[in-house]
Amino acid sequence: MSGIMATAATDVAVTPDRVWTALTEPDQIAACMWGTQVETTWEVGTPIKWNGEHDGKVYQDLGTVLTPCPHSSCAQRRLGGPQA
Numbered sequence: 631m632s633g634i635m636a637t638a639a640t641d642v643a644v645t646p647d648r649v650w651t652a653l654t655e656p657d658q659i660a661a662c663m664w665g666t667q668v669e670t671t672w673e674v675g676t677p678i679k680w681n682g683e684h685d686g687k688v689y690q691d692l693g694t695v696l697t698p699c700p701h702s703s704c705a706q707r708r709l710g711g712p713q714a
Contacts, residue, residue, distance in 0.1 A: 670695060 642649060652658045659668045659680075666682035678693040 652662070654672055656668055660666055663680070664682065664684065666680050668678065668680050670676055670678040672695055674695055674697060676695050678695060680691040680693075682689060
């Protein structure tokens with residue numbers, strides 16, 4: 631794998647179920663990502679599409695679910711993508 635890789639980790643004082651909901655439920659994603667709409671099944675190998683608008687420009691960011699996600703860790707590959 632080449633290119634830029636970013637990782638992030640943090641401790642939060644909520645249940646794993648609450649974290650999972652915040653990371654995967656479309657309305658929760660939209661609330662913390664400036665209205666971004668997400669399309670995915672969250673199954674390993676499936677695509678992820680983030681669609682939205684920022685500073686008046688429509689965008690689509692693409693990715694893939696890399697590891698099983700429910701209630702523990704979740705890995706995604708974000709590819710960026712063409713403007714929608």
